[in-house]
Amino acid sequence: MEGLEHSPDVILSDHGLPDFDGLTALELARERCPDVPFIFVTNALSREMEVEKLMGGVSDYVRKSQLDYLPIAVLHALHEAEERRSQRQRLAQTLKLPAAAETRYLPICSNCKKIRDERNQWKPPELFLLEHLNMNFTHSVCPDCAYQLRLDRQLENGFQD
DSSP: OTTOSSOOSOEEEOSBOSSOBHHHHHHHHHHHOTTSOEEEEOSOOOHHHHHHHHTTSOSEEEOGGGGGGHHHHHHHHHHHHHHHHHHHHHHHHHTTOOOTTSOOOOOBOTTTOOEEOTTSOEEOHHHHHHHHHOOOOOOOOOHHHHHHHHHHHHHHTTSOO
């Protein structure tokens, strides 16, 4: 990606290259062009690749034995990337964010994480983003919190799990 004038529309990567692996390619892509969809094209599907897909780092993966699915995966990834760009633009317009050179603050409670809106009302992030961007949330537990919850449960049960 060094020397490119423009970011690519999509990145296709094999996982098991002799001197370079797909997860390293993904890491470089996330550093240099984080908004570009990344698709693994491989028959060597690893657990790490599946985790990256679940965590949102990878748009999709296509098995080499099923390349007829590749155009569908690319179109889907491009559509999702465009949706994310549109959501960011709507958020910037909603919050009346200034040019990139300036910084504006979104008032958020450091304890409960509620966000203060333009009418000076404090709202949970889910409600704030639903009202301002028509964006719904799904809830899950990140790996760090899952680990902490597991430790807390073990402490409560006296490490009997």
